[in-house]
Amino acid sequence: MERICEKCRHIIEAEVCPHCGSTETREPAADDPCLMTSTDYSLSVMLSESLKLKGIPFRMVTVELGKYSVTRDFYVPYSRLEEAQSIFSSLFREDPPVNDNWSDGFGTGLFSADEIDQMDWSGLDDMELEELKAYKDKISKTLKEIKAMERLWKERSNKLLDMKEEVENLIDELS
Numbered sequence: 001m002e003r004i005c006e007k008c009r010h011i012i013e014a015e016v017c018p019h020c021g022s023t024e025t026r027e028p029a030a031d032d033p034c035l036m037t038s039t040d041y042s043l044s045v046m047l048s049e050s051l052k053l054k055g056i057p058f059r060m061v062t063v064e065l066g067k068y069s070v071t072r073d074f075y076v077p078y079s080r081l082e083e084a085q086s087i088f089s090s091l092f093r094e095d096p097p098v099n100d101n102w103s104d105g106f107g108t109g110l111f112s113a114d115e116i117d118q119m120d121w122s123g124l125d126d127m128e129l130e131e132l133k134a135y136k137d138k139i140s141k142t143l144k145e146i147k148a149m150e151r152l153w154k155e156r157s158n159k160l161l162d163m164k165e166e167v168e169n170l171i172d173e174l175s
């Protein structure tokens with residue numbers, strides 16, 4: 001039986017809220033606003049547009065404003081929660097599958113993890129092999145780090161573009 005936490009508005013399946021520890025929980029009513037998810041700025045824009053498009057009422061609350069980040073909570077009525085959640089997950093399904101080739105975008109100078117694994121090390125003696133294995137792990141780790149950095153920069157530049165758009169909209173509204 002689903003319940004709602006009066007304090008943090010999570011939908012839960014226990015008497016005591018596992019999110020905030022509150023015991024003020026009860027059966028949800030159809031129009032109870034429920035906490036659906038927290039998103040960053042770009043995702044909040046996509047999600048709010050999608051919910052608007054589907055006619056699902058929602059409340060978007062900015063809960064955290066960092067120097068480079070925004071966190072927003074989404075609340076939807078209990079009766080529309082499932083629908084809203086499936087819209088939310090469809091935002092991710094539309095993304096192309098993640099390409100796990102770490103060297104993507106770095107030209108041919110770098111090896112992918114698969115290529116490293118497939119290399120033939122058989123001509124080396126044991127000590128060289130151990131060294132090479134350690135080296136290989138180091139390369140893999142560095143490639144992972146580069147990829148993570150690249151992702152971070154992509155997110156940041158997306159965020160900047162979003163902000164630019166928002167500012168341009170504001171300027172439009174003001175003029």
Ligand SMILES: [Zn+2]
Nearest residue numbers: 005008017020
């Ligand atoms: Zn709670």
